[in-house]
Amino acid sequence: AQSVTQLGSHVSVSEGALVLLRCNYSSSVPPYLFWYVQYPNQGLQLLLKYTSAATLVKGINGFEAEFKKSETSFHLTKPSAHMSDAAEYFCAVRVTGGGNKLTFGTGTQLKVEL
Amino acid sequence: DGGITQSPKYLFRKEGQNVTLSCEQNLNHDAMYWYRQDPGQGLRLIYYSQIVNDFQKGDIAEGYSVSREKKESFPLTVTSAQKNPTAFYLCASSRGGGQAPSYNEQFFGPGTRLTVL
Numbered sequence: 001a002q003s004v005t006q007l008g009s010h011v012s013v014s015e016g017a018l019v020l021l022r023c024n025y026s027s028s029v030p031p032y033l034f035w036y037v038q039y040p041n042q043g044l045q046l047l048l049k050y051t052s053a054a055t056l057v058k059g060i061n062g063f064e065a066e067f068k069k070s071e072t073s074f075h076l077t078k079p080s081a082h083m084s085d086a087a088e089y090f091c092a093v094r095v096t097g098g099g100n101k102l103t104f105g106t107g108t109q110l111k112v113e114l
Numbered sequence: 115d116g117g118i119t120q121s122p123k124y125l126f127r128k129e130g131q132n133v134t135l136s137c138e139q140n141l142n143h144d145a146m147y148w149y150r151q152d153p154g155q156g157l158r159l160i161y162y163s164q165i166v167n168d169f170q171k172g173d174i175a176e177g178y179s180v181s182r183e184k185k186e187s188f189p190l191t192v193t194s195a196q197k198n199p200t201a202f203y204l205c206a207s208s209r210g211g212g213q214a215p216s217y218n219e220q221f222f223g224p225g226t227r228l229t230v231l
Binding site: 032041042043044045046049051090094099101102104105106107 | 202
């Protein structure tokens with residue numbers, strides 16, 4: 001079965017610093033991977049997705065992620081953090097044979113400090 | 115303006131009562147999903163429906179029930195059998211099919227926060 005693990009439930013960065021949120025996956029087949037963002041008391045919004053095309057995926061709000069098969073990773077990065085990036089971020093993997101079903105990681109809360 | 119609406123935004127329930135959460139979409143999507151979110155646990159799938167009049171249990175279906183009588187609506191009932199119902203509930207929808215290599219993105223509603231008093 002597919003799964004994802006997010007390392008670090010809380011990450012704190014200074015405004016302007018690099019953002020790095022970690023996600024490792026487990027899958028017996030080539031995975032489809034996703035990053036979602038959630039602002040307080042709101043639903044989830046898709047940031048970016050990897051569906052076996054280019055390994056470096058660019059998303060919205062300046063975020064990008066790189067699929068590394070050798071490391072089974074799909075880490076999310078942004079070169080320069082902004083206060084508006086403070087939110088919870090979820091990594092997810094598509095469930096094989098489950099249509100469009102997803103399995104989510106436990107989330108990483110990003111705090112951006114002045 | 116297309117999207118997913120969930121109501122109410124906040125819901126309070128007494129122990130032993132059933133309560134129904136509403137989810138409506140006007141995206142003409144075939145598939146709909148219900149998730150439960152608890153702090154530190156991410157999202158867990160309760161039920162999903164790939165087509166009208168059909169639905170399947172997710173990972174944590176015990177104590178919940180759903181119906182899918184209309185394409186645009188997928189209400190979730192939290193029954194008194196659910197031992198710990200206090201949580202944030204999210205509804206999502208996607209176009210149907212989604213057989214690899216194609217994939218249809220899930221779109222999420224704003225959520226309902228349920229508190230049991």
